[in-house]
Each structure stands twice: as structure tokens, then as C-alpha cells.
Amino acid sequence: MISAAIVGGTGYTGVELIRLLSAHPQVSIDLLTSRSEAGTRADEIFPSLRGVSDIVFSDLGDNTLATLQKCDVVFFATPHGVAMQQAEALTQAGVKVIDLAADFRLQSLTDFEQWYQQSHACPELLKTAVYGLPEVNRDKLASALVVGNPGCYPTTAILGLKPIIEAQNKQAQRLVEPRIVIDAKSGVSGAGRQAKLALNYAETTDNLKAYSVEGHRHLPEIEQGVAQLLDSQFTHRIRFLPHLVPMIRGMLSSIHMELTEAGAAIDWQHAFESVYASEPFIDVMPKGIYPDTRSVRASNRLRIAVHQDNERAELTVIVVQDNLVKGAAGQAVQNMNVMFGFDETMGLNFAPIVP
Amino acid sequence: MISAAIVGGTGYTGVELIRLLSAHPQVSIDLLTSRSEAGTRADEIFPSLRGVSDIVFSDLGDNTLATLQKCDVVFFATPHGVAMQQAEALTQAGVKVIDLAADFRLQSLTDFEQWYQQSHACPELLKTAVYGLPEVNRDKLASALVVGNPGCYPTTAILGLKPIIEAQNKQAQRLVEPRIVIDAKSGVSGAGRQAKLALNYAETTDNLKAYSVEGHRHLPEIEQGVAQLLDSQFTHRIRFLPHLVPMIRGMLSSIHMELTEAGAAIDWQHAFESVYASEPFIDVMPKGIYPDTRSVRASNRLRIAVHQDNERAELTVIVVQDNLVKGAAGQAVQNMNVMFGFDETMGLNFAPIVP
Amino acid sequence: MISAAIVGGTGYTGVELIRLLSAHPQVSIDLLTSRSEAGTRADEIFPSLRGVSDIVFSDLGDNTLATLQKCDVVFFATPHGVAMQQAEALTQAGVKVIDLAADFRLQSLTDFEQWYQQSHACPELLKTAVYGLPEVNRDKLASALVVGNPGCYPTTAILGLKPIIEAQNKQAQRLVEPRIVIDAKSGVSGAGRQAKLALNYAETTDNLKAYSVEGHRHLPEIEQGVAQLLDSQFTHRIRFLPHLVPMIRGMLSSIHMELTEAGAAIDWQHAFESVYASEPFIDVMPKGIYPDTRSVRASNRLRIAVHQDNERAELTVIVVQDNLVKGAAGQAVQNMNVMFGFDETMGLNFAPIVP
């Protein structure tokens, strides 16, 4: 049994973490902090937690750090820029840190500062932080002190591209053309639990839009993820375009590629199945079956379908996940499981909710 | 051609008014004011208006009143408490005022002050203001200077009860028992165009709740409407309970009554059809057919169904409308038509949008 | 570990049963039948089950009965009229039967035949069947052979009224007037997994309607439930009106009553809290807090709020549940737990999904 703290549990990733950790057999949530809600029971803000958890938000003031230091792991479900203020003191006390915001995702300080418009509080720690995608970094995670939990879009993009990049590495030739289009779609919960006119029901329902058309923060994270998989000269130019879809949860990324002649010779269905054969949460759909987002709703699974049409030189990869689970809180718990040597699926083996 | 101004057109009733008045053959929108959006084109805030209207929000500062005084009619699509500040000066200049907020709905100062928590700025004017329900007050509206446009719920409630109250008046006996339950349901646009966590898509979708369970501001308005119809001693005790339904537009009120023996002798289907036979916007459904809210979506129609079961002594009246049209902006235009002697349906004769 | 069969698992209650029983520590789903889908894996129809269950639909033909007879419990997630064909043979073989349809809900043959338009296949068995509402019939369930799992609406209605009826019994006087209005609202999944124009997305979205206005099958079930609680002469006249709300899951019943003088003297908040104090799945909300349906989404909880206004003689009870869980499959599992002596919450202790 480990002792966990959640800093800033008033958002959607926060309440999802509380839900998941409350049911985890090896975790006790011993601390939940929020400056704005200090003194309030979590189930007053989220009545769904009535009977599930009786934890109370605290604002420990000067003692926060000391109290957090007594935990085994601290999850930051805070805005960008909070975790990096406390990570150093925590790791020095032997506490592991999992940040669900972006403080430890981008290894490049320049990228971080450009896209998040702030300087980094602990660049040294950033160097040793691990990007928390277990299907890519499982080994490093086992000994990680600080984990940057991936963004939701990058999770779908990197896992959708990994078998392709790795095949190019192995074959030492281009299998898909350099240009890759990632046309991604997210449910509204991805924008967080905030009072914002653009997120008002009457503004988002029966409506669809592209956003961040000129550049989204998740692009450098996707580029970094692809670069880290790459051990060849075959770089890619990625066009990433996200859309806001009127649904609560769910994310679907359609990844469009053009096959080279060498790429057309590959059986990509088989390639994907091989790469992910032993992954507990990655499900490669049978050939010709394409997943919808609800097939993973409220679960930690991520499903991938591969469409290959050699005549048209098309390779399309479709990836779905629940943006709040595999795209956020579930992945954080999966990371924690790896970091503490628990079975990787512990506390995450629940079925999706359909309908 | 009359000259109209809209004060505060940045909300949902505001944009709906712009849509309706832009297409009205006898109206020119000459002024649109908003302090927060002064200088901005309306179609920047509502791109749906691109190509429809090129009007710009103004904040006339000290000249506002003078400019408003040049118009024939001023619509207030503002929060409660604004119209009553300017109504006197406007009417003195011969300008007619239609307030879509609550400043001129409640004739009782006490009620107003209790439910809206402010004192009234022009109690004298309130006495001559007309409650803008044309199907009840058509004659008074023709010469009204100030009109309080009804609340959305009261429109459904009063029009759903009118044939019953009038029948009781005529028969001089109770036809339904004193207790009336109005269980009402509204789409989210009724809560206005605001940045509010409780209205966030992810908070309201796939979700349903009762609200204002302990008392809603529209209750005294419904009670007043019923009292004004009454010329008998047969008063009623009304339980009004609203619910928030995950839909953009639409309102449905289910009015539950218990028939007295005398009431069971009435053919209520026929009674409703008679009362509303010549009303252009009130549609009494054929016996056994119950309207859904989309059957009036984006239109000024209000549909009513009557269910009578003498064996169980039940009388149920079901009323639907579009809360932003007949429940707000459309009714305001209908009132304007009556006030200026136009055909009552002018500019309002468009079909509902289905699907 | 008991052996369970699900007959007809292709509907929403079916897939929900598979989800719940797959995670139940004391149950093995050994048989899943469907004539139309025989030979198909369940996860082909419900991809959400990929990785959760690899069960295959069977149509055992002549052997169905023999195979079912080897199970400990058979759940019927079939249309009305199927369970009663097989229940006798199963119980004779010592197999317990839980019917999620209506075959064993109504004790009155006349009522059954009138409302379901068919004659009953095993009237003798009907006499010993238990109405599966554990909060009312827990003792009888412990030894039941056949359980009629309640309808979704009656679950909310009966549990919402139980503290009131029992208080009247105890005080031997009317605490609320005879007329009770139950204005109920359900999500669309309650209509089942069927290809039906009226359930098409574009027909139901941004739309609201009352249905079965002239009488719904759940009315006699509610009346029976109230009658069974009654041991006084204080009968009630119930008006039950359901509405179809554009949401997937969720049910909210608003129960409107008028307090008698004696009723006004009761502290109803306290009365409800007392009655349900030890119920694991019934949550009486704190005074002044009203539950929304998502607070129970995908969980077996049912939340109740009580509003009492003595001045207006109002008593309003608001009940929410997930229509597919506490209103169907979850309640069936709860019944099974009681019938087999398991902890009543076994396999049902998961948190609601929010957002």
C-alpha cells in the first residue's frame, strides 16, 4: 500500500484520478489539495463521489510541502507551471512525481518556453524526467522519479505512428512519405472544467470546429515523440489539426500517410498486431473494423485500426481513446503502476461504458 | 418603416432579436448597444450574422439616451434592472419600450423586490406597463408605451391554463381542484450566454436536473398571470418545478390537474380549440397527438396538447415552445407588431427547423 | 463461484449485465444466448467488450433448456413474454431465474394481460415470484426462485414513496393528500437497442417530449408497489407521466405531493434519512442539495432529495438513478447477490462516471 497525494483535484483529470485511485487496491489517497476549495469535501463538488470517498480538500499553507513529502507519490492535476515549482523538493525527499500537465513533457527548454510562454523552474530535473508513455518508455519509467504524463493528442499520435517509425528504422528506408497529416478530434472534457463561454453547452452542442489551426501545443510533443522513436534519417513533416466535437469524452485521431513503394510491400495490419501483441491496453482492431470512441469510454484502452490501400498508396491509421483515461488520469495510474512495480493493469481493468 | 434599437444585444435573446428584426419588412435596426463590445461588429461575435447584418455595437456614453430617444422602439435584451433606469426618459420622448428582462413583468412592487432583490426605479411607470402576452393582453398592447415581455416559463404556463381559468369563470364553479402542478423543462439556452461552470458542455450533457426547487422567479409571474385571468373566487395553489434538459432550445411544460366532477363534464379538447381558434401562433394539437419541442424549434409557434381522463380525474396540459422565440425574442417582435399596428405575424411567419 | 447464463444479451441491459457480471468475483458467465446472433462473439457486436469477455452467443436449439438447467442462475434480458416460457422448467431443475422484462413484475394476471396484451404462461409460478426491489423485499429475495426485476420508473417511484407510505402506516393518518403526481424523465437508452425511427439521433436530439401520456405500463407496477407498502386505508391516486430526454443514460422522477396538516408536522428529510440509513445503494442528499442524473451515471446508486415547504403545503421528492444499472442490470445483480447470500454490494461498488 502506497500513500498518494493529488495536488489540484478540482478538474476533470482530478476527479478521474480520485475515481481510479479510490478503487486501486494498493493506493491510499492521503492528501488532496486545492487552494480554492480548501475545507470542502470532494463529494460536495463532485456528488458522484458520495459514498466513494470522504476526502476533504486541504490547503496546507506553509506545511504543504512537508506533508506532500510524507507521501510516496504526488500527482499534479494542476495547470501548467505548478508541478515544476515543487518537484525538486519532492524528489529530494524521495517522493515520486507524476505531472499531468506539461511541465515535464517537452525535453527541449526552448520548445517549452515557446509553447507555454514561461520559463522552466527546474531545467536540471527536466533532463531526468521520463515521458510517461509506458508503451514506449516502460523501462525508464521503472526507475523514474519524475514523470511527465503525456498530452492526450500525443498519446494517440505517437502510439499510432510507433509501428511505422520502427519499421522504417528496421528496414532503413522510407515506408511512408515525409508528410503526415494528423487530423484529430476531441470531446469537450479535454478543454477542462472551466467557466468559459466557448465551452457553454449552447455554444458547443450541434456544432463542430477546428481550433488551434495555426499551431497547437501538442505538436512539438508529437514531434518529440516521433523523433525519439527514430533512429534513422527518415524524418517527417507533421501537420496536426485538432477539432472540438460535441461529446463529453472521447478522442479520435485519423493519421493520413502516403505509402512508398517499399511501404506498400509491408503488411501493416500484421506489423501493428506484432508491435502491440503483448500490450495490455493497446487493441489493434481486426482488419476492416474501425473503432468508435465509445468503445473505450471510461476505460484505459486505446484502439487502433489500420487501413492500407496500395493501389491508392494510402495508409490510414485511426486511433481512439478516452481523453480523460488513457489520455490523462488512467495513463497516470498506469505510469504509477510501472514506477512502483505493481502489475501494470492494477486498478485499471474495468470495462468501457456502453451505451 | 420604424427605427429600432436593441440595448445589450450580446446574449441569446439579443442575437435572436437581430435575426428576427433583420428580416422584418417594417423595421430598421438603427442602434445596437453594448458597453463591453462597443466598436465591435455584431457578426464578429456572432459569425452567423455575416452577410445578414453589418451593424456595430456602440456605447454611446453620454449620448446614449439622446440617440435612443430618436428611435421608435427600444428593446432591452439586458439583465434585470437596466430597462427601468431608462424607460421613463424614453417614454417621455415618445419612444416605446419592450423589456425582455423582468423589470416590467411583475405589477407588485413587493414581489419584484423580493424575487429580484432590488428596488424598482420607476414604480409609477410600472403601473401602466403592459404584460406582453398578446393572447391575453392584445387590446392593452395596442396602446402600450412600456411592455414587460413575459418570462419563458410563464408564457407556457399562462397560455396552458387560460382556457381552464376562463371556463371556471364562465361556469362559476371549480372545474379543476385548487392544486396545480407545473413540471417544466427547459433547454440550456434559457440560462443565457454566459461563462458559467454549471453551463459547461461537460457539466450539462447526458445530464438532467431539477433546479430552483425551493422557488423560482417565474412562480410569482405565473401566479400573477393566473390571477389576472381570474374573475372568480376559484384560486389555485401552483407548484412550479423547472428542470434543465440537455438541449439547446426548447421548453416543455407538463401541467397536471385533477378534474372535479363538473370539470369532467367539459370537453377540454374542444374548449382549448375554441379559445385558440383564431390565434396565429397557438396550435392546439389534435386529440391524442402530443407535441415535441423540436416541432417549434426556431419558430414563434406554441403548441398545446390536452389529455383528459375522466375515470382517473386527470387533466394534463402539455405546452411546448422555443424558449428563445415565443419564449423571448419572437414574442417581443409579436408585441411590437401589435404596438405599431402591423400584422401580428409580420416577420414571424417562418417554419420550425426540423431536424 | 456460481454459473450464470444470460438469455438474450444483445440489448443494452444485456451488455450491461455482461459488463457487471464479468467483473463480479463470484460469477462466471457460462452461457449467453441469442437466436439472431448465434455463433457471433459478443465483442463483435459490442467492441467495448474486446479484452473484457470472449464469450460467444449460442443458440442451443433443442439443447438450450438442458444447458440452461446446468447453471445456477439465468438472467432473462429478453422482450416481455420469453422468461415465462422457460421459468418453470428452470426452477424445477433448481435454477434461479431473474427476469429483467415484465413477466414476473405484476402479481395481478388481469393487469399483466391488460398492459402487456398477452396471456401469462405460468400463473402458478407468478404467485411465488418475488418483486426484485431489495430495499423493499430483501427477506423474500433471500429464498426466491423467480425474481421479477423491477421496471426502471417503478424503482424510482416506489423508493421515492416508501418513507411516506410507511410513515402514514405508522401514524395511521394521511400525511399527504391522495393525489400524487410522478413526472418522470428518462434517457433514450431506456427505449432499448432497436432500429426505430423515433429513436434516430436526428429525431431525439435537441428535442423533448412526453410519451405514453394516456397510460404507461409502469403505472400498474407503481400502483402495485405502493399498495404492497400500504397497510392502511390511505390509498393514493397516482398520475404518472414519462418524458423522453436527449441523454443516453439517466432517469429523474419528480414526485409532487401536497402535505396534510399532519404531514407538515413531520421532518421529512429526517424521515427519509432514517428509512435509508443502512441501505448501501440509496443516498439521501443533504437538505437543499438536489442530485443530477450524472451523479449516478454507470453506477448502482440511487439518490433522493426531499423538499418540504409547509407554507405552501408542498412535499417534493426527487429521485435519480442510472436507468440501465439501478434501473435494470445493476439491480438484477444486486438481487442475485441477495438470492445467493453474497455481500449485497459485491461487484457493484464502482464509482459513477463524471463527467
Place this chain on the structure above:
Amino acid sequence: MISAAIVGGTGYTGVELIRLLSAHPQVSIDLLTSRSEAGTRADEIFPSLRGVSDIVFSDLGDNTLATLQKCDVVFFATPHGVAMQQAEALTQAGVKVIDLAADFRLQSLTDFEQWYQQSHACPELLKTAVYGLPEVNRDKLASALVVGNPGCYPTTAILGLKPIIEAQNKQAQRLVEPRIVIDAKSGVSGAGRQAKLALNYAETTDNLKAYSVEGHRHLPEIEQGVAQLLDSQFTHRIRFLPHLVPMIRGMLSSIHMELTEAGAAIDWQHAFESVYASEPFIDVMPKGIYPDTRSVRASNRLRIAVHQDNERAELTVIVVQDNLVKGAAGQAVQNMNVMFGFDETMGLNFAPIVP
């Protein structure tokens, strides 16, 4: 005043046609046919039409053709394969035909037969049929006898690509690379008014999926549209992938292209604005503003945004329309206006519905 008939008006395009033509000042709907609904008033099926139109569905049997021949124009809002059975006889009688299905969209018989799996009933007429996209074929439409009203997706794709293809023609060089990705998203009404499990509310809500991943019937239509614009050797390879989005109306196509060096030298914002400067229904958004689908809801407008990033060699065109209006019935009325010499915007000048 012309006399119009609608064959098969029971679908969503049918009811939309009735709505639009009922308000058209130069059209009288004199005939509405449906075999299945013969004898039924249209407003019984679509209560939204109560008070709008009192037309009755007829099944004229042997007289159908003779009666249709008395009209000036016949709209076919039928499944594919119906219009081509009657078009010849109608045009011989001097009646103009507008088919909203696919019978007259594809000029290539081979394409038609391959994608629609039937042979064509009047290949000769097909040769003279005009593809009903006024912004491309306005001149031909003026004298057309038979018009194939475009598919919804092709309308967005062809209008989104037209300025680019034309610029390539003019400059006689490639401005974008051959590969074009059209990632398109549609609301559920696009699938028609049918009883189909996959369209059930509980199946489509809070859900997103790609469909026709292996090839959609609108692809050859898009390819044909692009080919017709082309007068150079610079052909394109188009990847078209549609998605089903949980909204009633609305379509958004994201068109992803890679700029050549020559293409980067073009000011595409300006190019689009020039091409569409005088089009009444095409709205090129200001630079940096991207349209959402509701900005055109229930209107005949189509809005286009252009994103150009020379550094990344990206050109992205985003197109939105209401799939039932500019994507179907509105475009049909626009075509009719051109064919009969009416003002092209007649009857189509209504504002979008927001919210």
C-alpha cells in the same frame, strides 16, 4: 409563379425542401408524392409543418407521370435510382428535373455502376445533365433540363479546392503537391431519416467514428469535380475520409495540402476572396478566423477559411456548410432559381440559427 412537385418527401431533404419552397415567393408546391405515406398530410409526419403547409402525400399510381408532367419542375428527394426512371418522360414534356440523389451526379457510367451497384436507366440523358453546383456551373444550369444536385461532401470539397485548381491552371504549374487529404465530418442527419440501429441516439451520442474508410461514394464525385475544374496536367491524388459526428446538422471538411515553392508565393487568402467575391452564398472568412458549423446552421451559406504556413509548407482549407441546406435542399432551390431565371438568392436569404 412556377408549379413544383416533390417526389418522395418523407426524408430530411424532403421536409427541408417543403420548408424552403413553402416560403419561396415564386413557387407553389402542387404535388408531393410518397408511396408509403399516400393520403397522409405532410404535417402529420412532420408536425413542424402544422400551419406551414397543408399538402397531402399522394401516390398517383398510373397517373403519377401525367400529373408530374403538368409541373414546371420536379424535385426527386428519393433514394438513388428513382429519378432516372422518370427523368426522360418528364424532360420530354418540358418539365425540368432536379435530382437530390446520385442518378445524375457522375458523368461516367462506369463510376456510377461501380459505386451505386446498378445500371443506369437513361445514359443518354446523363450526358446532358448538369452537375448542380452553381458556383462552378452557373451558365450551364441556366439552360439545364436535368440537374444532378451535388452530394454534401463534394460540395465542400469542390468549392474548397476550386480557387487552388484554378490558380494552378492559370499559373501552369503545381502550387500544391499532388496528394490532398480531405478529412470530413458530418452530422447524423446526413445519413437520412431511417430506422437503423447504427443511427439510434444511444449508439451515436457521445461517440465519434470514421466510416467508409475503404472508399466512399462521394470520392468519385469529388474527383470528377476536380477534374472538371482542371485544364492542366496537374492532377491530384485525393484521400477522402468521412467521420460521423454527434450533431444533427453540419458538415466540416478539413482539406490538407502541401505547398510547393511556387504555391508558397501565392497569397491564398486573397486568392480565395477574389474567386468568391461576388458569390452570394460563399463566405471567405477573414484571415485567422475559422468557422464553426453552427455559423451556417439552417442556412444556405458555406463558409471557407484558409490557413497558409509557408515555413511548414502547409495549406489548410476549412469549409463548413449545413449538410441539409447548401449540402442538399438549399442548393436544389438555388439551382432552381438559376434554371428559372429567378434571383439566385430568392427564398434563401434567411439567417443561420444560433444558438
